[in-house]
Amino acid sequence: MxxxxxxxxxxxxxxxxxxxxxxxxxxxxxxxxxxxxxxxxxxxxxxxxxxxxxxxxxxxxxxxxxxxxxxxxxxxxxxxxxxxxxxxxxxxxxxxxxxxxxxxxxxxxxxxxxxxxxxxxxxxxxxxxxxxxxxxxxxxxxxxxxxxxxxxxxxxRLLADVGLLGMPNAGKSTLIRAVSAARPKVADYPFTTLYPNLGVVRIAEHESFVLADIPGLIPGAAEGAGLGTRFLKHLSRTRLLLHLVDLSPVDGGEPAEQVRALETELSAYSPTLAAQPRWLVANKADLFTPETAQSHFQALCRNLDWQDPAFLISAASGAGCQELMRKVWLALAELPPPPPPEAIGLWDEDDEPSLNSGEEGGEEEEW
Incomplete structure (x- = not known):
């Protein structure tokens, strides 16, 4: 579908x-x-x-x-x-x-x-x-x-408690597969995820929350690059953002620079969305030895001067995932409800992505 x-x-x-x-x-x-x-x-x-x-x-x-x-x-x-x-x-x-x-x-x-x-x-x-x-x-x-x-x-706009944010191939789909019954497509190329996925994370009986995975973002997303603002709006109802970053990006870039680039895109799209609580999650620790992974993780936090909670995990092996989910569940009980839709703002008519295929009366784009 x-x-x-x-x-x-x-x-x-x-x-x-x-x-x-x-x-x-x-x-x-x-x-x-x-x-x-x-x-x-x-x-x-x-x-x-x-x-x-x-x-x-x-x-x-x-x-x-x-x-x-x-x-x-x-x-x-x-x-x-x-x-x-x-x-x-x-x-x-x-x-x-x-x-x-x-x-x-x-x-x-x-x-x-x-x-x-x-x-x-x-x-x-x-x-x-x-x-x-x-x-x-x-x-x-x-x-x-x-x-x-x-x-x-x-x-x-999807109804989810927690949203996953990150560059393509940061491991968002792998994480949601590891902690829920959702089975989004996972592959070794960018933009594997083409539409949002929802997963229910069960901590214990009668204790669960909804996790949303959206397609990866790239610099310029707020202006329409990549999948652009098409799916950023789905994060507006969440109460907490988990910012996933690859400790070893396939393009050889610096993880800290990728985090700053997406922070810029969030601010450009909606200052209200950028002000929502956001945790740093460094992924793919399994690519290094435990000591090297911890060293890279600490260097990343120092480089960003990160003050909010930060976690080191491996979505592929599951290391640290359950502990992260338990911390998220405890935090949700104290977080305020999401801002109203008016606070996120509407797209301008000139900036709004077209739903037609070029001619008036065409079909919507399919994702």
Whole structure:
């Protein structure tokens, strides 16, 4: 299944039914008076969060949604049937924006959360509403109200407690495989991970947290290099970032310089995201002897003047991974909740990656 995390859709609520013009006609009742009923209301459009969904791929095949119109009123004071409401299911963690104003309409964080995005039109009054002592036979009626039509942008941000951050081939996917049941692809070339993965880390019974692995970042990611800002947003809901760094980068670079480069990208993308708690995790200790690995690790911390917690692990062998996860679990109990979506900020229209393949109406990019 392809991972789609942003789509644009058009939703429209139903129009209200028109009121009726009718007069009572029965035997021996020559002046029955007006009895035109009201029109039914138009159907509403509602988004509903559903836990069984984890991607917005269904919206590739249907972009327009419209609720049913209300039915018109009838004689004998009969009100028209209201239009059926339309419920659209989306994954948990979906942010809903008005695509014209960029206003955040709602954040569906929990299973069963609902958001009314288009309200149906009101049904019009029948002529019975206009009768009076001076207007015994009114022929006026009210037309049904028009429904709403909105352009929406749905943005999926994964719900995770901890996010993995690092350069390509830093060992993020290997770590999530070592500490959870998630099985992302692992290979010896950059950008093996093309879409985010979630893993549940179980410390003990009823003690667990969710770990998110996003594709590797490179310098210039905030401007769109590599996979760019495409997946940085998925770190916005996390409460703690684990910054993985390879003690022996395949390109021969300095680990400290790689850490500083990604710090710059975080700050350029969102100062709020850059200010989140972040721990340093030096990976691939198994490539050295224990003494050499510890020496490189201490030199890295000194070079960075790192004050936050730092850990030396080997995701391939599992050394130090369980201890790291236990420390993370204890820290999560004291960390504040993630910042609201508004604090992370929206992309500017000019900087936003295109969801089309070049021509208007094309398909979204697949990851």
């Amino acid at each position: 392809k991972f789609i995390d942003e789509v644009r859709i058009t939703v429209g609520s139903g129009n209200g039914g028109h009121g009726s013009v009718s007069f009572r006609r029965e035997k021996f009742i020559p002046f029955g008076g007006p009895d035109g009923g009201d029109g039914g209301r138009g159907g509403n459009v509602t988004l509903v969060a559903q836990g069984s969904l984890n991607t917005l791929i269904d919206f590739r095949y249907q972009r327009r949604f419209r609720a049913e119109n209300g039915h018109g009123g009838a004689g004998r004071q009969m009100t028209g049937r209201g239009g059926r409401d339309l419920s659209i299911t989306v994954p948990i963690g979906t942010l809903v924006y008005d695509d014209d104003t960029h206003e955040l309409l709602g954040d569906l964080r929990h299973d069963g959360d609902t958001l009314l995005v288009a309200k149906g039109g009101r049904g019009g009054h029948g002529n019975m509403w206009y009768k009076s002592s001076t207007n015994r036979a009114p022929r006026q009626h009210e037309l049904g109200g028009s429904g709403e039509e909105r352009q929406l942008r749905l943005e999926l």
